[in-house]
Amino acid sequence: MAGDFRWQDGFIAVDWGTTNRRAWMVEADGRTHEILDDELGVLKVENGGFPVEIAAIRKRHGDKPILLGGMIGSNRGWIEAPYVAAPASLDGIVASIRWPEEAVGIVPGVSYRNGRDADVMRGEEVQIFGALAEGLAPRDGLLCHPGTHAKWVRMEGGAIGPFRSVMTGELFSTLSRHGILIDRLQDKVSANDDFRAGAEHGLAHDDLTAELFSIRARYLLGAGECDNASYASGLLIGADVRIGLAFGGGGPVALIGRPDLTALYAEALKLAGRDASRIDGEHAFLLGARAIAERLR
Amino acid sequence: MAGDFRWQDGFIAVDWGTTNRRAWMVEADGRTHEILDDELGVLKVENGGFPVEIAAIRKRHGDKPILLGGMIGSNRGWIEAPYVAAPASLDGIVASIRWPEEAVGIVPGVSYRNGRDADVMRGEEVQIFGALAEGLAPRDGLLCHPGTHAKWVRMEGGAIGPFRSVMTGELFSTLSRHGILIDRLQDKVSANDDFRAGAEHGLAHDDLTAELFSIRARYLLGAGECDNASYASGLLIGADVRIGLAFGGGGPVALIGRPDLTALYAEALKLAGRDASRIDGEHAFLLGARAIAERLR
Numbered sequence: 001m002a003g004d005f006r007w008q009d010g011f012i013a014v015d016w017g018t019t020n021r022r023a024w025m026v027e028a029d030g031r032t033h034e035i036l037d038d039e040l041g042v043l044k045v046e047n048g049g050f051p052v053e054i055a056a057i058r059k060r061h062g063d064k065p066i067l068l069g070g071m072i073g074s075n076r077g078w079i080e081a082p083y084v085a086a087p088a089s090l091d092g093i094v095a096s097i098r099w100p101e102e103a104v105g106i107v108p109g110v111s112y113r114n115g116r117d118a119d120v121m122r123g124e125e126v127q128i129f130g131a132l133a134e135g136l137a138p139r140d141g142l143l144c145h146p147g148t149h150a151k152w153v154r155m156e157g158g159a160i161g162p163f164r165s166v167m168t169g170e171l172f173s174t175l176s177r178h179g180i181l182i183d184r185l186q187d188k189v190s191a192n193d194d195f196r197a198g199a200e201h202g203l204a205h206d207d208l209t210a211e212l213f214s215i216r217a218r219y220l221l222g223a224g225e226c227d228n229a230s231y232a233s234g235l236l237i238g239a240d241v242r243i244g245l246a247f248g249g250g251g252p253v254a255l256i257g258r259p260d261l262t263a264l265y266a267e268a269l270k271l272a273g274r275d276a277s278r279i280d281g282e283h284a285f286l287l288g289a290r291a292i293a294e295r296l297r
Numbered sequence: 298m299a300g301d302f303r304w305q306d307g308f309i310a311v312d313w314g315t316t317n318r319r320a321w322m323v324e325a326d327g328r329t330h331e332i333l334d335d336e337l338g339v340l341k342v343e344n345g346g347f348p349v350e351i352a353a354i355r356k357r358h359g360d361k362p363i364l365l366g367g368m369i370g371s372n373r374g375w376i377e378a379p380y381v382a383a384p385a386s387l388d389g390i391v392a393s394i395r396w397p398e399e400a401v402g403i404v405p406g407v408s409y410r411n412g413r414d415a416d417v418m419r420g421e422e423v424q425i426f427g428a429l430a431e432g433l434a435p436r437d438g439l440l441c442h443p444g445t446h447a448k449w450v451r452m453e454g455g456a457i458g459p460f461r462s463v464m465t466g467e468l469f470s471t472l473s474r475h476g477i478l479i480d481r482l483q484d485k486v487s488a489n490d491d492f493r494a495g496a497e498h499g500l501a502h503d504d505l506t507a508e509l510f511s512i513r514a515r516y517l518l519g520a521g522e523c524d525n526a527s528y529a530s531g532l533l534i535g536a537d538v539r540i541g542l543a544f545g546g547g548g549p550v551a552l553i554g555r556p557d558l559t560a561l562y563a564e565a566l567k568l569a570g571r572d573a574s575r576i577d578g579e580h581a582f583l584l585g586a587r588a589i590a591e592r593l594r
Contacts (some may be wrong), residue, residue, distance in 0.1 A: 083518070111514075111517075111518055113518060113520065116511075116515075116520075116521075117511070118511055118514040118515040118518050118520045119510070119511065119514045120513075120514045120517050120518065149477075149510055164507050165507065165510040165511075165514065166506050166507045166510065167476075167506045167507070167509050167510045168506060170476050170477065171506060174471055174472075174475050174476055175471075177475075178471050178474075178475060179464075179467050179471055180446075180467065206503030206539070206540075207540045207543075208505060208506065209463045209464045209465060209468060209505065209533070209536060209537065209540065210461050210462065210463045210464070210540045212464050213416070213446055213462040213463065213464045214413075214414070214415055214416065214462075216417075217408075217415040217416045217417045217462065218413075218415040220408075220417050221380070221408055221410060221415050221417065223410065223413075223415045224413075236506070239506060240506065242503070243503075243504045243506065243507050246504075
């Protein structure tokens with residue numbers, strides 16, 4: 001990546017997802033500031049529209065190298081950046097960056113296969129290696145990235161090892177928009193007693209699809225007022241943590257992601273008797289983008 | 298109940314649900330034939346519209362007594378027929394029928410409470426007592442009614458005892474219309490090897506919300522062609538059966554409901570080492586309506 005572009009003079013990092021994109025200027029001295037936050041997700045960019053968007057960003061913010069992470073590297077994005085197979089190190093990921101234009105890099109996702117076990121991530125890997133680069137997450141240990149599809153990752157020697165996704169966020173979102181629980185799930189979720197009761201249930205019982213119906217039944221029968229949205233969230237996150245802990249090793253869990261979500265997962269982990277550290281996902285993304293850019297000099 | 302209406306001279310039985318209704322003429326000699334099958338569910342009937350609908354049915358099919366079951370007795374129906382608390386006998390249910398008009402009876406649902414455990418059914422009770430009246434289901438034993446919200450019922454001395462609902466049907470339907478699994482869940486489900494593989498997983502593992510994501514990941518990674526709709530259905534039904542069997546007692550399970558669904562549940566039960574009998578839900582409904590009508594003479 002030669003030409004006039006020098007990563008050490010600063011670059012633009014873009015987290016380009018399915019429905020949203022955010023971009024930051026990363027200055028030569030490491031300082032960052034957000035330059036873009038809109039709803040132009042990859043699904044909204046027309047065929048051939050990505051070079052236009054890149055040109056628009058450069059016109060406005062200067063001819064900087066650009067690092068793109070997230071679903072822009074999927075088969076629905078600009079150019080597919082094939083998954084790097086776990087165990088995946090930061091060097092392995094950097095080596096597999098795709099370059100659709102000069103000094104425009106697309107970070108690949110990571111895949112995991114073991115017999116019938118199969119999983120994929122795309123976007124979380126930048127945050128994970130960012131947290132790792134700053135010593136915020138362990139080189140060996142269990143890590144969790146809550147979200148639409150929460151990821152539980154076993155870090156092995158500084159590489160992303162086996163990992164597993166849980167559809168917690170998607171299920172909560174879907175249940176709050178469709179079906180019989182809609183009316184019960186409109187309140188804001190918080191880590192209150194009802195959340196904890198749900199998480200305790202989810203951690204201890206393997207009857208999620210039945211207990212979700214109980215929320216409706218208790219309501220119909222007037223069986224105790226309850227913050228049902230928090231209870232349901234606790235139930236799903238409790239089941240999620242139960243699955244994640246069964247999957248991973250011991251020790252504290254590094255939670256990376258949206259602060260509201262890592263707070264809920266930390267609460268459920270506490271009920272499971274596990275310590276957790278919380279790392280802001282945006283911060284981790286920028287640390288990861290810098291760690292990658294350092295390897296591109 | 299009195300007047301010119303005599304149940305023994307034949308009556309009309311209506312299964313009036315949220316989105317559909319079906320009605321049958323039950324002749325004095327017990328023979329039945331369907332007279333109505335349309336999408337005028339209770340949510341589509343305007344305020345005050347039920348007497349008009351009843352009059353229309355009688356004008357077309359004669360001044361017969363009418364027995365109404367299903368969501369027409371809910372708080373979104375015509376008149377609420379409050380739940381009868383389990384243990385609920387057929388006599389107890391008949392005694393709680395609501396009469397919005399002369400010789401128009403609405404069958405109540407059944408509720409279950411035990412500490413935090415809570416559940417409700419409305420509509421299934423007619424089928425259950427129909428199967429029981431003909432000796433198709435046991436007076437003591439485990440019974441399952443698959444559907445949008447599958448019900449597992451412990452029958453105790455001929456009464457509906459503790460029961461539990463599992464959101465299997467709603468979840469499968471929702472996942473096939475919203476979210477990342479849509480494309481994978483459009484095929485028709487059948488009790489094939491992939492269904493059995495899903496059911497085996499669901500019976501043996503308590504990681505439903507993770508294994509659902511694996512369907513997507515395996516597809517993205519080209520990890521083995523598979524009838525994903527059947528696998529996902531097997532997974533959900535396997536988890537459902539695991540919950541149901543943990544809830545109920547021993548012995549064969551009486552499956553009552555739509556033949557396509559009872560076939561799938563029978564297959565999953567077989568994998569769990571349990572025998573099952575299958576009873577057609579429509580047949581059971583009419584048997585139940587007759588059993589109720591006999592008590593109204």
